[in-house]
Amino acid sequence: MTPRKQRMLTVGLVVVGVSLAVGLALQAFQENLLFFYSPTQAIAGEAPEGRKFRLGGLVEEGSLTRESGELKVTFMVTDLKNTLPVSYEGVLPDLFREGQGVVAHGYLQPDGSFLAEEVLAKHDENYMAPEVAELLAEQGHPVDGKPAGPAKN
Amino acid sequence: MWNWFHKLASPPHFYRLAGIFSPWMLWSSLILIAIGTYGGLVLAPADYQQGEGFRIIYVHVPSSYLSTMIYALMAVTSGIGLIWRIKLAHAVAASAAPIGASFTAVSLLTGMLWGKPMWGTYWEWDPRLTSELILLFIYFGYMSLRASFEDISKADRAGGLLAVVGVVNLPIIHYSVIWWSSLHQGPSIKKLDAPSISGDMLWPLLLLIAASTLFFGALLLYRVRAEVLDREHNSRWVQDLLGEMPGAG
Numbered sequence: 001m002t003p004r005k006q007r008m009l010t011v012g013l014v015v016v017g018v019s020l021a022v023g024l025a026l027q028a029f030q031e032n033l034l035f036f037y038s039p040t041q042a043i044a045g046e047a048p049e050g051r052k053f054r055l056g057g058l059v060e061e062g063s064l065t066r067e068s069g070e071l072k073v074t075f076m077v078t079d080l081k082n083t084l085p086v087s088y089e090g091v092l093p094d095l096f097r098e099g100q101g102v103v104a105h106g107y108l109q110p111d112g113s114f115l116a117e118e119v120l121a122k123h124d125e126n127y128m129a130p131e132v133a134e135l136l137a138e139q140g141h142p143v144d145g146k147p148a149g150p151a152k153n
Numbered sequence: 154m155w156n157w158f159h160k161l162a163s164p165p166h167f168y169r170l171a172g173i174f175s176p177w178m179l180w181s182s183l184i185l186i187a188i189g190t191y192g193g194l195v196l197a198p199a200d201y202q203q204g205e206g207f208r209i210i211y212v213h214v215p216s217s218y219l220s221t222m223i224y225a226l227m228a229v230t231s232g233i234g235l236i237w238r239i240k241l242a243h244a245v246a247a248s249a250a251p252i253g254a255s256f257t258a259v260s261l262l263t264g265m266l267w268g269k270p271m272w273g274t275y276w277e278w279d280p281r282l283t284s285e286l287i288l289l290f291i292y293f294g295y296m297s298l299r300a301s302f303e304d305i306s307k308a309d310r311a312g313g314l315l316a317v318v319g320v321v322n323l324p325i326i327h328y329s330v331i332w333w334s335s336l337h338q339g340p341s342i343k344k345l346d347a348p349s350i351s352g353d354m355l356w357p358l359l360l361l362i363a364a365s366t367l368f369f370g371a372l373l374l375y376r377v378r379a380e381v382l383d384r385e386h387n388s389r390w391v392q393d394l395l396g397e398m399p400g401a402g
Contacts, residue, residue, distance in 0.1 A: 007236045011317055022321045035279055035335045056334060093273030095202060103336055120273045125341040127207060127350035129198035 036103050039077055039084040047108065055084065055114050056103045056122065064098055077102060077114070088116040095121035162241050164381045165390040171374040179371035185364035192357030200354075207354075209267045214358060215365040217260040220288060221323055223253030223369065227295075228320040231313035241377075243309035244384060246316055247299060248376035252369060254292035261285060272336060280329035281337035284322060291319040305384060 001009075036056030037047040047053045055077055063076035074087045075098075086104050096102060101122030106115045128136075160166050193211035200207035227246045234242035264282070265275045276282065295315050302308035330339045341349040348355055385391050 004236060011232055011235055014314070015317060015320065018318050019321045022325075026325070035277075035333060038334075091273075094206075094270045095272070097202075100202075118274070120277065120336060121271065122336055123203070123271055123338045125338045125349045127210070127341055127354050128201055129351060129353070130201040131198075132351055133201035 038079040039082040040079055042084060042108060042114070043082050043112075049108070052105060052107060052117070054103050054105050055086065055116075056101070057084075059096070059098045059100060059102050061098045077104065085113040086116050086119075087113060088119050090119070092119055093121040095123055097121075100124075162239050164241055164385050164388075167241055168378055168381050171378050175371050175374035175378070178367055178374065182364050182367035182371055185360060186368065189357045189361035189364055193354075193361065197354045197357055203271060206267065206270060209263050210354075211358060211361050213260060213263040213267065215362045216256040216263065217285070218362055219365055219369055220253060220257035220260050220285070221326055222366070223249050223256060224288060224292070224316075224319070225323060227253060227316050228323075231316035234309060235313045235317070240306075240309070240384065241381070243313060244380045245373070245377055246313065247309075248380045249373055250292055250296050250299075252372055252376070254289060254296070256369075257285065257289045257292060261289065277336050279336040280333045281326065281335050284326040284329050288319075288322055288326060291315075291322060295319070 036054035039055065039057050041047055042053075042055055047055075057077040057079045060076040060078045060083060064073060065075070066073050070089070071091065072087070072089045073092065074085060076083050077086050078084075086106075088104065088106075096119065101124060103120045103122055104114060104116035105118040105120070107117075109115050161170070190211065194208055197208070199205050227249045230242040230246040230249070233239055234246065261282075264285075268277075269275050295312055298315055299308040299312040302311065329335060330337050342355070342358075350358070382391060
């Protein structure tokens with residue numbers, strides 16, 4: 001084996017070895033790397049109990065209610081299979097709206113509702129002008145209300 | 154073909170070629186950036202949900218794209234340098250690192266500025282954001298590792314190995330939004346035939362990605378020329394070159 005081939009082999013083995021190690025580590029941390037849990041997972045008890053976790057899904061249409069004169073809001077988060085009521089007190093981000101993706105950070109209450117300390121809006125990958133969005137909606141292709149992220153697992 | 158390749162790897166030849174190409178690349182990239190910026194900031198309509206705030210995409214996406222592409226270039230040239238012992242390849246990798254780190258920082262900063270009003274937070278330990286931050290740290294690690302060696306060939310070898318190892322982060326950055334449920338949205342232009350972004354918003358973006366790449370190419374050539382001069386300052390051709398310059402001697 002020429003020295004050059006030896007170096008080629010060394011570099012190749014280093015890349016393969018490190019990739020394998022990182023791949024296995026990521027595989028092992030799979031659950032901890034989950035940025036949010038879906039309502040179905042939370043109801044099934046897959047989310048950590050008594051600890052803070054993130055709940056992700058869509059804000060159900062028509063479910064947002066505001067207490068008058070307060071910053072307190074309640075809304076339903078759905079993954080189109082199951083739904084969880086969420087209550088939150090604070091300022092909501094610009095992109096928060098019914099039918100859009102949302103990630104709430106907080107605790108699951110004993111009564112089965114979710115108390116959020118922080119609410120983040122999840123943006124989807126669709127970019128278009130307002131007129132186009134209106135046109136699509138008229139033609140019966142709602143652009144809002146697509147499932148946010150991989151809620152399938 | 155091989156002959157051409159070997160000639161390219163010779164420092165004086167590369168120095169001359171780069172000197173011819175770099176001004177052309179710089180000026181054409183600046184003109185294209187001006188056109189793309191006009192298209193993105195003036196001609197493109199506001200987004201149906203984000204309003205005018207979406208326009209940060211025209212800085213964020215090209216710099217994010219370049220942050221990973223420059224790293225890929227760094228890893229490939231480092232690999233070539235390690236295997237074939239080509240010093241010029243190491244010079245290219247070393248010159249690319251600070252540019253790549255700058256684009257990574259711009260990508261992170263513009264993302265944070267957009268994240269505050271849109272998501273509701275500057276920073277989240279989301280897989281995409283975290284892996285991009287790790288990329289910035291790998292760039293910093295590479296540069297400080299190189300700087301810690303007196304001997305440039307040792308710096309080449311150690312830095313080269315780090316650059317090659319760090320390449321595992323690139324697929325993680327790319328697939329982070331697909332593998333894990335993340336706050337960051339998925340790609341809008343993964344398939345060119347049916348992008349999730351409308352055409353009047355898309356063309357300035359594609360133009361700016363191409364123009365920024367060209368701009369990077371020009372910067373890289375300027376930096377590699379300086380790096381080559383520094384590395385070869387004792388060699389005959391650099392001495393001759395300096396002798397030709399008026400006022401030198």
